[in-house]
Amino acid sequence: MNFPILSSITFLPLIGAFFVFLSRSESNQVNKGAIYVSLFTSFANFFLVLFLWYSFDNTSSDFQFVEESTWISGFIKFKFGIDGISILFILLTAFIIPICVISCINSIKNRLKEFLIAILVLETFMIGVFCSLDLVIFYIFFEAGLIPMFLIIGVWGGPKRVYSAFKFFLFTLLGSVLMLVAIIVIYWLTGTTDITQIYEISIPKEYQYLLWLAFLSSFAVKMPMWPVHTWLPDAHVEAPTAGSVILAAILLKMAGYGFLRFSIPMFPIASEFFTPLIYTLSIIAIIYTSLVALMQDDMKKLIAYSSVAHMGYVTLGIFTLTKQGIEGSIYQMISHGLISAALFLCVGVVYDRLHSRMISTYGGLVNYLPKYSFLFIVFALAALGLPGTSGFLGEFLVLAGTFKKSYLAAMLATFGVVLGAAYMLWLTKRVIFGVANNMEIKSLPDINKSEILMLVTLAFFVVFFGFYPAPLMETFNVSVNSLINNYQVALTAK
Numbered sequence: 069m070n071f072p073i074l075s076s077i078t079f080l081p082l083i084g085a086f087f088v089f090l091s092r093s094e095s096n097q098v099n100k101g102a103i104y105v106s107l108f109t110s111f112a113n114f115f116l117v118l119f120l121w122y123s124f125d126n127t128s129s130d131f132q133f134v135e136e137s138t139w140i141s142g143f144i145k146f147k148f149g150i151d152g153i154s155i156l157f158i159l160l161t162a163f164i165i166p167i168c169v170i171s172c173i174n175s176i177k178n179r180l181k182e183f184l185i186a187i188l189v190l191e192t193f194m195i196g197v198f199c200s201l202d203l204v205i206f207y208i209f210f211e212a213g214l215i216p217m218f219l220i221i222g223v224w225g226g227p228k229r230v231y232s233a234f235k236f237f238l239f240t241l242l243g244s245v246l247m248l249v250a251i252i253v254i255y256w257l258t259g260t261t262d263i264t265q266i267y268e269i270s271i272p273k274e275y276q277y278l279l280w281l282a283f284l285s286s287f288a289v290k291m292p293m294w295p296v297h298t299w300l301p302d303a304h305v306e307a308p309t310a311g312s313v314i315l316a317a318i319l320l321k322m323a324g325y326g327f328l329r330f331s332i333p334m335f336p337i338a339s340e341f342f343t344p345l346i347y348t349l350s351i352i353a354i355i356y357t358s359l360v361a362l363m364q365d366d367m368k369k370l371i372a373y374s375s376v377a378h379m380g381y382v383t384l385g386i387f388t389l390t391k392q393g394i395e396g397s398i399y400q401m402i403s404h405g406l407i408s409a410a411l412f413l414c415v416g417v418v419y420d421r422l423h424s425r426m427i428s429t430y431g432g433l434v435n436y437l438p439k440y441s442f443l444f445i446v447f448a449l450a451a452l453g454l455p456g457t458s459g460f461l462g463e464f465l466v467l468a469g470t471f472k473k474s475y476l477a478a479m480l481a482t483f484g485v486v487l488g489a490a491y492m493l494w495l496t497k498r499v500i501f502g503v504a505n506n507m508e509i510k511s512l513p514d515i516n517k518s519e520i521l522m523l524v525t526l527a528f529f530v531v532f533f534g535f536y537p538a539p540l541m542e543t544f545n546v547s548v549n550s551l552i553n554n555y556q557v558a559l560t561a562k
Contacts, residue, residue, distance in 0.1 A: 393469025
């Protein structure tokens, strides 16, 4: 294929953002032009990504649709390419963004045009992360995403938005400074920043440990892993609904993708050495944040802490370095992207009506908002890993892979599943069932057509991939096998 499809899907949202910028703002009226352009751009990009997925050869472990051009002569190449792992994250990104655009129509009252521009620009940066095959280009896209997300939280967020935005920005930026130093060292050692070439060059053992820790400093904050997770609940609470959806569904997945793309293939010896550290941090994250989630009064904070716990399963599975563990981690990331997006949308729906996220405000919603209540229960059950939902399979595979490497880690992680069920069922009981604590609930309208469209679409895929995971599993199967084989070859050669 000569058509530069990866560049097209990466920069199409940026072009869309430019046309949104040019759209005429009408005072005291909804900017329909900006909405239509944003919807058209995001849906067009999604269908283009679907075509990319259809054209993808899942029997090959090589990078496909490779685009390469010189950016800085003799130094940096602008190089794009995808494999079975990265294409699914691109698909998830392109799927979530139109949902975010639709959610904005109801929830964002001020500066809607600027908000839509920020979302489309952010889509470009996120897709760029998953397409990049050059360390410097990856880093640019990885860090550039901070800017629109900072604005989304800081401009359209809640009362403490400035504090949360700066905390998010500083945490993630400081974590990435060491990764930048590591990239410079890798260039000094190998003479290239091309990822495919670095894979073929064995980085000296004495450098691997420090370089691995430098990349960990960035990915641990982005994931986020315990104990550098504290920015996430604050960011989620203050962010508008669409911001929370993007943050939970896509931005957190960049770190998991980074471990799979960089940490394991580039530093296999260090990855093996630091595996006990990752196990320890993952188990603490799963149990500790689950216990903290049980104590929350704010719905968004509870779901944010549950995200940290679920990401603990992801890091645990990745560093089992078994087929089941890594496949489970990838599946868990895709599944969590759908489920967490849906849960934050559910919170956004009732927040737009009552302007409260407190659990104590609600109760008895099943009597007055039956459609909403049904969908909320579906997503809550998916979040706790009920069989028949996508949330089950990822966690099951991760635990199966962990059992092969560490019985103790697997048992402790299984205890986390019980805690996950406890806080999600407790949340459902308090919000959906019981007696209405607020008389205003009785007059609340049930979900409208746009909300039904968003939530039913997400519910369909959560259940569909729970029963039929083959489309996703077949896509990344060969790439995962190649990753594990190359890792084992590198270890035997040390």
